[in-house]
Amino acid sequence: MYLPFFKYSNSKHPTATIKEPEAFQSLELYERLRGKHLKVEFHIGIDDTDSPRGGCTTYTMSILSDRLQHEELELDGYPCLVRLNPNVPWKTRGNAATALHLKVPKTRIGEVKEAAIEIVEETSDVSQPNTDPAIVFLEGPVPSILRHFYSRALTDILTVEEAEQLAAEAGVESCLIKGNRGTVGALAAVGADLNRDDHTFEMIAYRRKENRGTKRKVDPESVMEMNSKMGDSTFNNLDPDTGRILVAPHGPDPVLFGVRGEDPWSVAEAFKMIRPNEPVERATLFKTNQGTDAHFSRSRWITELQADQSGNITGEVMTHPVSNLGGHVFFRLLDNSGEVDCAAYEPTGPFRDEVLLLVPGDRIRAFGGVGSGPLGVLTFNMEKFEVIHLVECTESKRRSCKKCGGSLESMGRGQGGRCRRCGYRLSGPLKDLIPKRRQIQPGLHMPPPRALRHLTKPFSRIERQKTNIPSRSLRGTSIRNQLFKG
Ligand SMILES: [Zn+2]
Numbered sequence: 001m002y003l004p005f006f007k008y009s010n011s012k013h014p015t016a017t018i019k020e021p022e023a024f025q026s027l028e029l030y031e032r033l034r035g036k037h038l039k040v041e042f043h044i045g046i047d048d049t050d051s052p053r054g055g056c057t058t059y060t061m062s063i064l065s066d067r068l069q070h071e072e073l074e075l076d077g078y079p080c081l082v083r084l085n086p087n088v089p090w091k092t093r094g095n096a097a098t099a100l101h102l103k104v105p106k107t108r109i110g111e112v113k114e115a116a117i118e119i120v121e122e123t124s125d126v127s128q129p130n131t132d133p134a135i136v137f138l139e140g141p142v143p144s145i146l147r148h149f150y151s152r153a154l155t156d157i158l159t160v161e162e163a164e165q166l167a168a169e170a171g172v173e174s175c176l177i178k179g180n181r182g183t184v185g186a187l188a189a190v191g192a193d194l195n196r197d198d199h200t201f202e203m204i205a206y207r208r209k210e211n212r213g214t215k216r217k218v219d220p221e222s223v224m225e226m227n228s229k230m231g232d233s234t235f236n237n238l239d240p241d242t243g244r245i246l247v248a249p250h251g252p253d254p255v256l257f258g259v260r261g262e263d264p265w266s267v268a269e270a271f272k273m274i275r276p277n278e279p280v281e282r283a284t285l286f287k288t289n290q291g292t293d294a295h296f297s298r299s300r301w302i303t304e305l306q307a308d309q310s311g312n313i314t315g316e317v318m319t320h321p322v323s324n325l326g327g328h329v330f331f332r333l334l335d336n337s338g339e340v341d342c343a344a345y346e347p348t349g350p351f352r353d354e355v356l357l358l359v360p361g362d363r364i365r366a367f368g369g370v371g372s373g374p375l376g377v378l379t380f381n382m383e384k385f386e387v388i389h390l391v392e393c394t395e396s397k398r399r400s401c402k403k404c405g406g407s408l409e410s411m412g413r414g415q416g417g418r419c420r421r422c423g424y425r426l427s428g429p430l431k432d433l434i435p436k437r438r439q440i441q442p443g444l445h446m447p448p449p450r451a452l453r454h455l456t457k458p459f460s461r462i463e464r465q466k467t468n469i470p471s472r473s474l475r476g477t478s479i480r481n482q483l484f485k486g
Contacts (some may be wrong), residue, residue, distance in 0.1 A: 042109060048097075057098050081288040146170050150191030164183060201263060302340045367385065406421030446459065
């Protein structure tokens with residue numbers, strides 16, 4: 001009887017067959033060879049290596065994925081940049097975590113873990129009180145409870161206790177450098193299934209250490225050129241109203257610029273068109289959930305809303321939207337369960353003018369997050385809205401003389417009117433109610449790109465969600481070599 005044989009797909013090794021253990025000197029040798037060549041799924045999640053002083057979870061992942069590829073370890077797809085609920089109060093606006101999926105020989109798992117821990121330690125600023133880096137490891141297929149955890153991490157506030165319990169249930173090993181708060185993001189990142197769900201790509205260039213904290217030097221002309229050449233295959237490159245370059249962030253983190261787009265090829269091409277005027281330390285292509293509206297997926301009843309959640313609510317506008325002194329716009333929305341104040345804040349710019357065009361009776365779906373005021377009163381902070389139905393508005397217009405078109409004077413209440421010019425008498429009311437053209441259209445209304453969150457789907461991606469696109473091999477290292485020769 002022959003035992004199952006193992007084939008190596010890696011072209012560096014010839015196809016070989018391992019026969020029954022008797023063929024080897026000992027069973028131990030057989031097991032060792034078996035372990036060496038039998039690859040298993042291995043997943044790494046990393047979160048919270050960033051701090052206000054610098055550092056970035058994607059930078060940690062960039063170094064790790066390059067190191068593992070250098071060690072001839074096989075990545076299963078691209079490193080993943082996973083954005084989670086942007087309304088989590090203790091997180092920066094980005095709320096990013098990262099995951100790496102690998103196919104590794106069982107015997108090399110220890111080596112992978114060691115590298116991951118070492119790199120996280122090296123790149124985290126643990127002196128910062130709010131930086132609690134976490135790494136999680138999972139061997140074997142990702143269980144459905146982890147997938148579910150990820151969906152909830154997009155829209156809800158999850159506790160560390162929940163995360164720790166889940167890690168134990170799912171057989172996930174957590175490794176904490178300091179506190180335990182990063183566990184939620186690291187676990188959720190592993191649970192994200194970006195092959196199944198809608199996804200986009202971002203290629204990020206990182207700065208050299210000596211330049212971090214200084215003004216970023218990226219040629220704006222090259223970004224504008226790239227933007228016009230690439231069309232809708234990339235997004236959020238610049239803000240059309242202000243001309244502001246959006247590919248480069250602000251602040252002390254190591255990101256020089258990042259190009260977001262539909263597929264790896266467009267993103268890599270666009271990336272090459274941007275001219276940085278400072279040296280690039282490294283670059284990595286990430287698969288991401290950015291620009292997919294993943295955080296808006298949950299529809300909620302108004303009475304169910306809790307602080308810091310993300311999602312969507314559908315209802316009827318109850319009050320005329322009004323603008324306050326700070327330029328924020330508020331109105332009340334009603335659904336079958338209750339009512340809530342909706343807000344469009346000043347930084348959303350012209351978006352507020354669209355909100356101001358709503359009138360009581362209009363039916364809308366609002367997308368956003370739940371904020372809580374000083375007295376614990378909840379507000380739904382709108383990040384975009386869809387007009388489902390507009391009520392008909394009318395305006396009253398004074399009638400004019402049928403004969404000469406002159407103006408009419410009233411003959412007294414309910415007595416009709418008489419033409420001032422020709423004396424023609426007219427019975428009935430002096431005013432007509434005529435339908436008024438609405439200034440707002442049914443459909444989606446959203447803020448300009450500069451005010452969008454990372455997760456929010458830009459206009460250019462509407463109707464473009466995709467799943468399971470074939471991932472042609474485009475390894476991080478080869479792109480880097482191609483782009484930054486020498
Ligand atoms: Zn007249």
